[in-house]
Amino acid sequence: MQALTFQGVRDVRCERVPDPRLEDPGDVLVRVEVAAICGSDLHPYRGNEVGIDDGTVMGHEFTGEVLEVGAGVKEFKVGDRVVSPFTTNCGACPTCEDGLTARCEHGALFGWVENGKGLHGAQAEFVRVPMADATLVGVPDGIPSEEALLTGDILSTGYFCAHAARFEPGSTVVVLGCGPVGLMAIIGALELGARRVLAVDAVPERLELAKRFGAQAVPLANAAELVLEATHGRGADAVLEVVGSAAASRLALDLARVGGTISAVGVHTEPHFAFSPGEAYDKNLTYVAGRCSARHFAPRMLEVLAERRYPVADIFSHRMTFDDGPRGYRIFDERLEGCTKVLLTSS
Ligand SMILES: NC(=O)c1ccc[n+]([C@@H]2O[C@H](COP(=O)([O-])OP(=O)(O)OC[C@H]3O[C@@H](n4cnc5c(N)ncnc54)[C@H](O)[C@@H]3O)[C@@H](O)[C@H]2O)c1
Ligand SMILES: [Zn+2]
Ligand SMILES: [Zn+2]
Structure with a gap:
């Protein structure tokens, strides 16, 4: 064959x-x-x-x-x-x-x-x-x-990522990364009752697709500023990290609110977390990860x-x-x- x-x-x-x-x-x-x-x-x-x-x-x-x-x-x-x-x-x-x-x-x-x-x-x-x-x-x-x-x-993975975050209906959810899996995570977040999904990427065509799936497009360069603006300075209830890099992990921490959750399906091969236990402690952060x-x-x-x-x-x-x-x-x-x-x- x-x-x-x-x-x-x-x-x-x-x-x-x-x-x-x-x-x-x-x-x-x-x-x-x-x-x-x-x-x-x-x-x-x-x-x-x-x-x-x-x-x-x-x-x-x-x-x-x-x-x-x-x-x-x-x-x-x-x-x-x-x-x-x-x-x-x-x-x-x-x-x-x-x-x-x-x-x-x-x-x-x-x-x-x-x-x-x-x-x-x-x-x-x-x-x-x-x-x-x-x-x-x-x-x-x-x-x-x-x-x-x-x-x-990927559709199951996107849904799993949103599901694992266990956010309340009505939440503001950030999807970090609008590759195929991130686009599917937008669907997951909406299916599970997110009121608003902010989708972050640096690639314009991918942000266009994110809009077609029902998210608000946020260019990576302005992510911190726009997410804080959209959440009255608090940060997102949940950040779905669908990239798999230290930079994305770090940004996820910065975009999550106090008491918020990072749900990561991006495959990570780095040896250490991109943020310290102290930073997680200071945000009362929940971090969940894994294979779907x-x-x-x-x-x-x-x-x-x-x-x-x-x-x-x-x-x-x-x-x-x-x-x-x-x-x-x-x-x-x-x-x-x-x-x-x-x-x-x-x-
Ligand atoms: N956990 C699982 O079961 C599972 C299943 C399938 C795929 N994955 C993983 O999910 C990840 C995403 O898969 P994909 O096919 O969508 O990959 P992809 O590489 O096509 O998409 C990643 C996107 O993230 C963007 N990006 C890069 N750095 C960023 C940053 N710092 N902030 C925001 N966006 C950033 C890129 O521009 C790209 O559009 C991969 O690591 C893949 O292996 C995991
Ligand atoms: Zn796959
Ligand atoms: Zn078995």
Whole structure:
């Protein structure tokens, strides 16, 4: 099959690799209809996350059709349209029972094979999904596959970020970073009752998109001043940090009110917090972070999509076939051609 494989830093290639096969009775094979490139794919691409084997099939965002089911699979049959969260989960361990499916004791991340162990990804014609009964979610008719794909990661992640902040309805919420995940966090904040969402970024096209999703656009250069002005000098009730850098963490602290919350889904690889325990203490700050359990949130997100209230497909700035995928990585990485998100198909 055709697949986008990791070959080193800033080197993703479209190659022919062996088709995946059922390996366990709980596996399902999915024919990928649409896949996408995620900001998280850029961490190994840029060399910020290391350890991934050369030849690993990249990608963890996809919607597709069930092609083959293992003997133990009960919930899905050939021909079903399915979306998958970016990690697999068993559905039965204590972590899964807590709703933290992304931290399942038996789970794996799609598109991460290290020292020969792990799970190949979904930027390919076919993908093997282990523990399929607990992992996959059926896509209802009427929801386009490219929109359903967002529930497997970024829409669920944006919602999770807002949910984890536990703000009161009527709150003023800042979304730091209007990349694809930040744009989805705007939806999360509005769905959970934010009265006002102030979306911060330095990229004008992304701020334009933020407005289309229902936020007030705030240029990064004036963020502190405009957020304080909008909140009578108090700061925001919640800051959703959807960047993953020390600078964004620092700004989040500055924008949060006393007693406020920072909810961070940006992936952080720095060794220390960007603010001191004393600064957190002085603000009576709540800080919450982590990987989204997309399997837990996806069913609710499919309901949100069915209501068709947000122009979610507008985030796909580029659509291309797997052959062109290496270019997709390059323009997404370097933010060329106004790239916000790349959708991939096999033909
Ligand atoms: N926690 C999870 O489960 C999860 C899931 C998916 C993605 N992520 C992570 O979420 C983060 C965002 O993903 P994305 O695809 O939207 O990435 P992205 O890089 O496309 O978007 C980040 C945006 O933040 C802006 N930005 C940079 N510095 C800023 C600052 N100091 N203040 C405000 N904005 C700033 C950039 O201009 C950009 O538009 C990444 O770290 C990604 O890995 C986490
Ligand atoms: Zn992703
Ligand atoms: Zn589990």
